[in-house]
Amino acid sequence: MDAVFSNFDEVLKAFGLTLGLFVVSGIGSLIWGTVLAVFRVGPVSVLNKVAACYVTLFRNTPLLMIFIFMAIAMPRLGYTFNFIEDVSIGGWQVSGFFFRSCLALTLYTSAFVCEAIRSGVNAVDLGQAEASRAIGLTFNQSMRLVVLPQALRAVVPPLTSVQVALAKNTSVAAAFGIAEATATMRGLVNQNGDQLYGIFIAFAIGYIIIVEAISFSSYAIERRLKVAR
Amino acid sequence: MSASVLFDAPGPRARARQRIYSVLSALAVVAVLAFAVWRLYDRGQLEYSLWEPFLTPDYIRYILVDGLVKTLQMAFFSIIFAVVFGLVFGVGKLSDRRFIRWVSWLVVEFFRAVPVLLLMVFLFFLLSIGDKPLSPFWCVVIALTLYNGSVLAEVFRAGVNAVPTGQSEAAYAIGMRKTQVMVTVLLPQAVKIMLPTIISQMVVALKDTSLGYYITAPGLTAVGKPIYLEFKNQVPVAIVITAIYIAVNLLLTLIAIKVQKRLVGEKEMLQVSMVGTGPDESKTI
Secondary structure, X not given: OHHHHHOHHHHHHHHHHHHHHHHHHHHXXXXXXXXXXXXXXXXXXXXXXXXXXXXXXXXXOOHHHHHHXXXXXXXXXXXXXXXXXXXXXXXXXXXXHHHHHHHHHHHHXXXXXXXXXXXXXXXXXHHHHHHHHHOOOOHHHHXXXXXXXXXXXXXXXXXXXXXXXXXXXXXXXXXXXXXXXXXXXXXXXXXXXXXXXXXXXXXXXXXXXXXHHHHHHHHHHHXXXXXXX | OOOOOOOOOOOHHXXXXXXXXXXXXXXXXXXHHHXXXXXXXXXXXXXXXXXXXXXXXXXXXXXXXXXXHHHHHHHHHHHHHHHHHHHHHHHHHOOOOHHHHHHHHHHHHHHHHOOHHHHHHHHHHHHHOOOOOOOHHHHHHHHHHHHHHHHHHHHHHHHHHHOOHHHHHHHHHOOOOHHHHHHHHHHHHHHHHHHHHHHHHHHHHHHHHHHHHHHOOOOHHHHHHHHHHHHOOHHHHHHHXXXXXXXXXXXXXXXXXXXXXXXXXXOOOOOHHHOXXXXXXXXXX
């Protein structure tokens, strides 16, 4: 454990980067995944099929391959995303690598977000919509008052699993030169081979804290949204 | 689209509007695809010389034998071991002894919350680097076994709990002991419910074998590197390797659906996403 404590600021920075990847691609995947889900449940059949194809393709592709696309194949096509390096948020320079990692994580996770949201919409009973039409609610009203609240509530647990998976998947960025937690652990072990167990336990605990924090906050949200059945 | 919670059956005007949207979005999709192909062509990525390795028997053999077969082997071994691991700890979580329950819970929770890659790196340093006994291949297998085993432990538990309680009551009533009830009554039925889930968990394992790239294990992702380093054909390599992964995974998914129809009937599959939290668990088929 010595190596962890003597390099504690480095470890914290690494987990900061992990959290950064998680937050940015978490928000990105929620947005893009919702768009895909709207395509999938919407009435336009072409978009329906396109979104279904997207989900099938990305769900069956290893995340690492998407990273390889972003890191190795895209530059050959002239997309380096280096323009992003001119952006700085609160004095912190965004690196091109960071942006590409977020893009890969977002594209991958969106497929799962889409499926989670779609299953939530499908979980609402058809009779509910019929009943709301029967009592004269307009489309907007039945959406706002009947369908969406139930769909959202049903969606919290699966979305949590997806976001927890995302938090753990940020570790894949290690293979592409991002000094996030997993890469930092590898570096520390390289220098202090005799403290392998301590370093591993410390980093594992770091990840467990992140995962538990996500689970607990989602549990709180779920409880607030809970409707008696 | 006939019965949806979100929309009523469309009338003539809505149908006309939807047709317009369909045409517009089809055009947009075609435009995007055309742009992608044009971009590939424009950057010279469609040249024959870049794609030639995938038509050369030596390279095909290299990709299939050193890549695909190794990947499948890793996935196969890790699922087999994961089933054993899952059985032990899934049953352990159902044990009447508090100590066994706690230990099983701790093990399962730990390996589910830690990223597979972190585990792989740890095992790589522990067992593989230098003159240690195991190859990176087995480090990948062990890491995936621990992770998928923990997921399957939860599935097993859910599967055992899904067997109607009357069955174990009846088994106790005819004088079976606890172990007998578990082994001869509950587990066989739980396994039957679980089999499709195990197969689709294999897709997860297969995808995760690619992470072995980081610890120099063999596999599909690993064979890509020497090829693109030699031919500078990064884009074709990425496309071909991804296509192989997708094809194999779709095949596994198909098998899972077949098995489910055979064994479970048209009933919903045991949803892994409902029992745990981990990557790709929302694998619905």
